[in-house]
Amino acid sequence: MVNNHETIALEVRKLISSNVEIIYDEPLVYYGLNSLKLMQLIYRLENLFHFSFTDEELSGHNFSTVSSINETINKKKHDIIIHSSNNSLNQKEVIDNDKTLKRCVLRGGCDLRATHAFLSEAGLSITSELTYVSDDSVIIRNDHIEILNGAVSLSNDEKLMLIKHLPFYDEKIFNTVIFDNQDVVVLSLLRSYYAGLYRHKVIPYIVVPFGSYNTPLQDIENWDAWFNGNERTPATRTHIPLDKLNWFKENFEFIGAMSESTMKESLQVFREKLPGNTKLILVNGSETDVENGLIPGRSKHYQFLNRAVQEIVNTLPNTFVVNINQYIQTREDLMDNIGHYKRHHYKSIAGGIARFIHSNLHVNERDSNASYL
Numbered sequence: 001m002v003n004n005h006e007t008i009a010l011e012v013r014k015l016i017s018s019n020v021e022i023i024y025d026e027p028l029v030y031y032g033l034n035s036l037k038l039m040q041l042i043y044r045l046e047n048l049f050h051f052s053f054t055d056e057e058l059s060g061h062n063f064s065t066v067s068s069i070n071e072t073i074n075k076k077k078h079d080i081i082i083h084s085s086n087n088s089l090n091q092k093e094v095i096d097n098d099k100t101l102k103r104c105v106l107r108g109g110c111d112l113r114a115t116h117a118f119l120s121e122a123g124l125s126i127t128s129e130l131t132y133v134s135d136d137s138v139i140i141r142n143d144h145i146e147i148l149n150g151a152v153s154l155s156n157d158e159k160l161m162l163i164k165h166l167p168f169y170d171e172k173i174f175n176t177v178i179f180d181n182q183d184v185v186v187l188s189l190l191r192s193y194y195a196g197l198y199r200h201k202v203i204p205y206i207v208v209p210f211g212s213y214n215t216p217l218q219d220i221e222n223w224d225a226w227f228n229g230n231e232r233t234p235a236t237r238t239h240i241p242l243d244k245l246n247w248f249k250e251n252f253e254f255i256g257a258m259s260e261s262t263m264k265e266s267l268q269v270f271r272e273k274l275p276g277n278t279k280l281i282l283v284n285g286s287e288t289d290v291e292n293g294l295i296p297g298r299s300k301h302y303q304f305l306n307r308a309v310q311e312i313v314n315t316l317p318n319t320f321v322v323n324i325n326q327y328i329q330t331r332e333d334l335m336d337n338i339g340h341y342k343r344h345h346y347k348s349i350a351g352g353i354a355r356f357i358h359s360n361l362h363v364n365e366r367d368s369n370a371s372y373l
Contacts, residue, residue: 106129141168186353198254285302290338
């Protein structure tokens with residue numbers, strides 16, 4: 001097995017901004033590697049080694065020291081070699097006499113991150129625009145439909161204003177190649193489903209998604225959790241300085257969760273911004289009836305939005321929906337919440353995405369069920 005100790009240690013030093021020598025068997029917490037920096041380390045290692053860790057591999061023990069991470073990576077490489085024929089998608093199943101690599105952009109969070117490894121075997125040239133951790137150790141959730149529409153419609157000055165004042169925005173949040181004549185765009189709707197929405201009081205077309213719809217940032221009672229970066233909240237693990245909390249409260253009003261009508265309007269605007277030949281594949285949310293105490297009524301809310309999405313997609317050209325509920329049907333299919341699925345389901349979801357990508361369906365040819373797998 002190849003020893004990756006030095007590569008891992010170098011990435012740790014980048015995160016802690018120090019040239020201190022990393023002792024391979026010493027716990028990383030001794031070097032100030034908190035949960036957010038550990039997440040950033042995981043993302044960097046996945047990019048460096050071109051694979052995604054499974055839920056089982058992302059355990060505290062496996063990522064406690066440089067040596068344990070090295071052992072996990074080496075085992076991962078070995079498993080990929082031994083089991084690649086079983087764990088990858090069969091190209092022959094999904095490609096209909098099309099041997100060219102299609103240019104595909106993935107925009108989403110943990111759901112698309114988990115499908116990436118499988119889709120990479122499906123005859124695609126993939127550009128990943130997934131959620132990420134900023135240089136300031138803040139989780140940047142760039143996959144909301146309002147952010148994508150704002151990437152085109154907002155002026156540079158308006159974008160800079162948001163980036164300056166919002167710690168959950170950074171200079172890369174609006175960056176995208178989605179509108180650059182891609183063959184396929186795959187967009188997860190999970191973030192659009194559960195985020196709370198805030199409208200600028202003076203410039204009403206500026207809408208900012210943040211946190212979850214049940215914990216409005218305008219409510220001062222919720223400030224302690226955000227100011228202290230309390231991980232018990234479902235909304236964020238972001239520390240927000242008090243001056244930025246005040247600025248946000250003074251300049252934005254909370255408008256609640258994504259409504260069915262807003263979802264339809266936003267998707268229609270987004271589709272109109274895409275080139276007509278770009279195939280748009282939307283991944284919806286699970287309607288599994290499970291409550292974890294964090295976001296009450298979430299499954300019912302997802303059910304309403306899934307219906308709205310399908311209704312608008314039926315009217316849009318070259319647009320399709322991968323129905324998560326074909327794969328996620330009971331609580332046993334979930335991990336810790338309604339948005340995290342058991343690992344084996346991501347392979348099935350990737351298969352659904354790949355079949356749409358490589359199908360020859362066009363809007364005038366598909367039947368009433370063709371847009372919904």
